Amino acid sequence: MAKYGKSASENVEKAMRKRKKGTLKSGKSGKKVTSKKQAIAIGLSEARKKGAKVPKKKPAKSTKSTKSKSTPRKKTTDS
Numbered sequence: 289m290a291k292y293g294k295s296a297s298e299n300v301e302k303a304m305r306k307r308k309k310g311t312l313k314s315g316k317s318g319k320k321v322t323s324k325k326q327a328i329a330i331g332l333s334e335a336r337k338k339g340a341k342v343p344k345k346k347p348a349k350s351t352k353s354t355k356s357k358s359t360p361r362k363k364t365t366d367s
Contacts, residue, residue: 293341300331 306312307327314321321327334340
């Protein structure tokens with residue numbers, strides 16, 4: 289069973305062609321896309337919007353650690 293539908297691969301193909309031409313722009317900033325991975329992500333995102341068969345997005349990995357680091361406190365001596 290295929291994970292991706294035919295229309296999803298066509299959207300990715302179009303995005304890759306646009307990237308190669310230099311006309312593919314990112315959604316938020318509007319800057320030119322040069323990365324292959326970003327072009328694929330844009331193509332899959334457009335396919336999702338059209339209702340194509342595409343698996344759900346995986347949640348983004350956070351760069352910050354979940355555990356907060358505390359600095360050791362200085363010991364004060366009261367005499």
